[in-house]
Amino acid sequence: MHPAAKRLHDHEVSGDETNIEYGASEFGGFGQYFRNKQIKLDTQLREANQCRSQIFKDCHIYLNGRTEPSHTILKGLIVSNGGSICAFLGGKTYATHIVAEHLTKRKNNQFANYKVVKPAWVVNCVNQGKLLDWTNYRAIESSLPTLDPKETQEQIILEEREKVNCLAPDYISSYYARSRLHFLSTKKAELRSKCQQLAGQLPVAERPSPRTILHIDFDSFFVAVALKDKPDLKDQPICVSWGGPSSDIASCNYKAREFGVQNGMWVSRALQLCPKLVCLSYNFDEYTRCSDVLYQEIVDLRPDYVTAVSVDEALVDVTSLCSKTDASQLAQELRSRIKAKTGIEASVGVAPNIFLAKMALRLAKPAGVVCLTQSSAPQRLANCSVRDLPGIGYHIAAKLADLGVTNYSHLKRVTENTLKNQLGNAVGTKLVDYLNCQDSDDISLMDQVQKSVGVELCWGVRLLNDNEVAQFTSNLTEELWSRVQSLYPETLTIKFYRRAADAPFVTPKYMGCGRCDVTSKTRRVVGLDLEGLKTLVIQCVQSFACPPMDMRGLGLQLRLMDTTTPTHHAIKFPQLETASRSTSPNKPKIQLPPSRRRGPTTLSQFVNQPDKVEVDMEVFDNLPSQIKREIMAHEDEFLVKVPSSRSRSEPAAVTTYEPVSFRGVTSEAGLRQVLRDWMRSAESPHYEDVCEFRDFVDYLFDSDWNWTKAISLVNYLNHCSLNLSQDWQYLAKVMQERVAQKILPIN
DNA sequence: GATGTGTGGTAG
DNA sequence: ATCGCTACCACACATC
Numbered sequence: 012m013h014p015a016a017k018r019l020h021d022h023e024v025s026g027d028e029t030n031i032e033y034g035a036s037e038f039g040g041f042g043q044y045f046r047n048k049q050i051k052l053d054t055q056l057r058e059a060n061q062c063r064s065q066i067f068k069d070c071h072i073y074l075n076g077r078t079e080p081s082h083t084i085l086k087g088l089i090v091s092n093g094g095s096i097c098a099f100l101g102g103k104t105y106a107t108h109i110v111a112e113h114l115t116k117r118k119n120n121q122f123a124n125y126k127v128v129k130p131a132w133v134v135n136c137v138n139q140g141k142l143l144d145w146t147n148y149r150a151i152e153s154s155l156p157t158l159d160p161k162e163t164q165e166q167i168i169l170e171e172r173e174k175v176n177c178l179a180p181d182y183i184s185s186y187y188a189r190s191r192l193h194f195l196s197t198k199k200a201e202l203r204s205k206c207q208q209l210a211g212q213l214p215v216a217e218r219p220s221p222r223t224i225l226h227i228d229f230d231s232f233f234v235a236v237a238l239k240d241k242p243d244l245k246d247q248p249i250c251v252s253w254g255g256p257s258s259d260i261a262s263c264n265y266k267a268r269e270f271g272v273q274n275g276m277w278v279s280r281a282l283q284l285c286p287k288l289v290c291l292s293y294n295f296d297e298y299t300r301c302s303d304v305l306y307q308e309i310v311d312l313r314p315d316y317v318t319a320v321s322v323d324e325a326l327v328d329v330t331s332l333c334s335k336t337d338a339s340q341l342a343q344e345l346r347s348r349i350k351a352k353t354g355i356e357a358s359v360g361v362a363p364n365i366f367l368a369k370m371a372l373r374l375a376k377p378a379g380v381v382c383l384t385q386s387s388a389p390q391r392l393a394n395c396s397v398r399d400l401p402g403i404g405y406h407i408a409a410k411l412a413d414l415g416v417t418n419y420s421h422l423k424r425v426t427e428n429t430l431k432n433q434l435g436n437a438v439g440t441k442l443v444d445y446l447n448c449q450d451s452d453d454i455s456l457m458d459q460v461q462k463s464v465g466v467e468l469c470w471g472v473r474l475l476n477d478n479e480v481a482q483f484t485s486n487l488t489e490e491l492w493s494r495v496q497s498l499y500p501e502t503l504t505i506k507f508y509r510r511a512a513d514a515p516f517v518t519p520k521y522m523g524c525g526r527c528d529v530t531s532k533t534r535r536v537v538g539l540d541l542e543g544l545k546t547l548v549i550q551c552v553q554s555f556a557c558p559p560m561d562m563r564g565l566g567l568q569l570r571l572m573d574t575t576t577p578t579h580h581a582i583k584f585p586q587l588e589t590a591s592r593s594t595s596p597n598k599p600k601i602q603l604p605p606s607r608r609r610g611p612t613t614l615s616q617f618v619n620q621p622d623k624v625e626v627d628m629e630v631f632d633n634l635p636s637q638i639k640r641e642i643m644a645h646e647d648e649f650l651v652k653v654p655s656s657r658s659r660s661e662p663a664a665v666t667t668y669e670p671v672s673f674r675g676v677t678s679e680a681g682l683r684q685v686l687r688d689w690m691r692s693a694e695s696p697h698y699e700d701v702c703e704f705r706d707f708v709d710y711l712f713d714s715d716w717n718w719t720k721a722i723s724l725v726n727y728l729n730h731c732s733l734n735l736s737q738d739w740q741y742l743a744k745v746m747q748e749r750v751a752q753k754i755l756p757i758n
Numbered sequence: 759g760a761t762g763t764g765t766g767g768t769a770g
Numbered sequence: 771a772t773c774g775c776t777a778c779c780a781c782a783c784a785t786c
Contacts, residue, residue, distance in 0.1 A: 191773085192776075196777075463776090465776060466776080467776065470772075
């Protein structure tokens with residue numbers, strides 16, 4: 012083979028760095044890291060020794076369609092003169108030039124932002140030994156480049172939107188209905204909460220000390236499910252994906268992995284590696300069904316503790332059970348029961364801690380059980396890639412590789428300090444733990460109360476103008492709101508995806524987000540209703556000042572109120588002289604509480620629509636569960652308005668509700684007394700009382716000499732609420748927020 | 759020094 | 771064509 016042709020060949024088979032995009036380099040896993048390094052070395056070598064010239068230095072050239080001379084010849088010319096070839100348009104490094112003879116109308120638009128040249132440009136550059144002005148070789152007619160790029164972009168978006176319209180009313184729900192990652196995330200959350208509610212979970216203190224932990228999951232779950240009704244394909248290389256060239260492989264079987272196919276890889280790439288790869292479809296319903304069987308079987312064991320790791324994966328503390336039965340026998344029986352009921356193989360790792368259980372599971376696959384002990388582990392794990400250690404992903408593995416650590420046993424070559432300095436304290440400590448086969452994580456401490464709720468959508472987002480951005484944002488906010496349910500949001504973090512300046516307008520992945528710059532902002536949202544939230548989010552999105560057509564995705568995350576570690580925050584008293592200025596030019600008007608009637612607590616109503624009396628079903632659905640229960644309890648009074656019911660005497664057994672009143676109470680001590688009585692009277696505050704309190708605080712605050720009393724009262728409420736229900740705590744937050752709003756103009 | 763914000767990493 | 775989610779941890783840095 013001719014040296015130049017050989018280089019070309021090598022360049023192609025070693026993978027093209029221009030094809031790395033959206034973390035695609037992860038797909039090769041750890042090997043890819045070295046491969047990338049190798050490519051760099053190759054390039055340097057070529058430049059140093061073998062290149063005829065550097066004419067095309069820094070040129071990444073994409074060849075489009077039929078050309079004269081042929082691709083092969085052009086490639087040879089480009090590469091041997093210091094340039095490189097773009098195998099795909101787009102990706103992390105973008106093409107500097109496109110070589111084309113003729114362009115379709117669509118490609119005329121698509122390529123409008125590129126330097127599109129005729130093949131003669133390449134040939135002439137080489138002949139004259141220098142980089143010639145490309146504009147003399149334009150492949151796009153002179154009339155076309157004058158097109159406003161903005162109009163071109165608009166056209167592209169309009170075309171794309173005919174197929175995928177992110178503004179369609181059901182876009183978000185239909186998207187999530189088909190997203191595997193959404194499925195995994197939501198299932199995990201669901202299972203976690205179910206596991207937490209399991210009766211009989213032994214608290215940490217009561218569980219005996221050397222534990223027996225099972226880590227169980229299905230083998231290539233999605234593929235196994237897909238193969239259930241296609242047993243004849245069992246020995247073929249199989250993957251599960253939606254099927255197109257740029258669709259992700261969600262799962263592939265061991266046969267496919269032999270070819271280098273990996274989860275997360277694009278189908279096109281996988282087909283290069285394994286032309287016979289068979290793509291099968293998702294079946295989310297069946298995943299759920301198998302998952303239910305798995306968890307049911309686990310629960311039926313009556314273990315000490317269960318933690319959901321994933322839809323197909325769980326950690327089980329079986330210490331107590333193993334005092335009678337042998338752990339591996341238990342695991343084997345579990346495996347066969349699950350196999351019998353689902354038709355799918357599962358594997359089990361057995362070990363004294365989570366780390367070792369996870370590693371044992373790896374060794375157990377496929378379709379097996381492996382037990383690891385502190386003493387047997389070091390030997391069995393020695394050749395394990397660091398990439399396989401829990402919490403060690405692509406990036407940390409790469410850093411470890413720079414330290415000369417690629418597998419488990421290498422870890423002992425590096426000092427603890429080096430690890431901590433290079434990888435951070437947490438990871439360093441964890442790795443040292445791993446080396447000692449220790450794991451400080453406790454299975455029951457892994458699932459705490461939920462700390463945040465979020466939504467994210469970064470596919471198919473193609474928007475033309477500010478209005479559309481607002482519409483899309485509003486839709487996504489509604490989706491977020493629908494997931495808030497009975498939770499108490501405190502702050503909102505907005506994550507904004509914007510096309511990277513040098514990323515191509517048309518993304519390599521169909522309708523994907525391409526390479527993006529991601530920025531985020533955090534805002535307080537205590538006391539906001541859906542409309543308020545929408546306004547805030549839209550305003551925030553606009554503050555990113557992104558051209559609408561470059562928006563590629565949006566994430567919204569609500570941090571929830573933390574009731575486990577209360578911060579004893581109090582509102583600070585402003586300086587006296589500045590405070591007096593607060594006697595407002597625009598004094599907020601004091602709203603009168605709605606007519607006195609018995610009713611449930613509706614904190615959300617307070618927040619949403621203070622004066623509304625009827626219960627809106629949509630509002631109802633979003634209420635905290637405690638409040639819902641109360642509404643249900645008072646349902647009769649709610650649906651039928653009976654003002655007279657107050658005068659009717661209640662049965663003695665029923666505690667009668669006395670509305671709170673602060674009016675006429677002047678001393679701070681007196682006010683606190685009323686507050687204390689109120690808090691003692693109910694597990695959750697009643698709606699009318701909330702309004703009364705709000706109005707009273709407003710009144711104190713606005714009648715300009717009593718603002719200190721208002722702040723003090725709210726601080727007192729906050730202080731006391733720390734021992735009360737979340738509803739009380741949230742009320743305190745809402746009031747603090749309200750008061751803070753009033754102080755704000757002073758600062 | 760405690761607290762909050764923005765960013766980055768990981769897992770399935 | 772295609773469905774690139776989401777909760778959580780950790781860290782650097784700003785703020786006061």
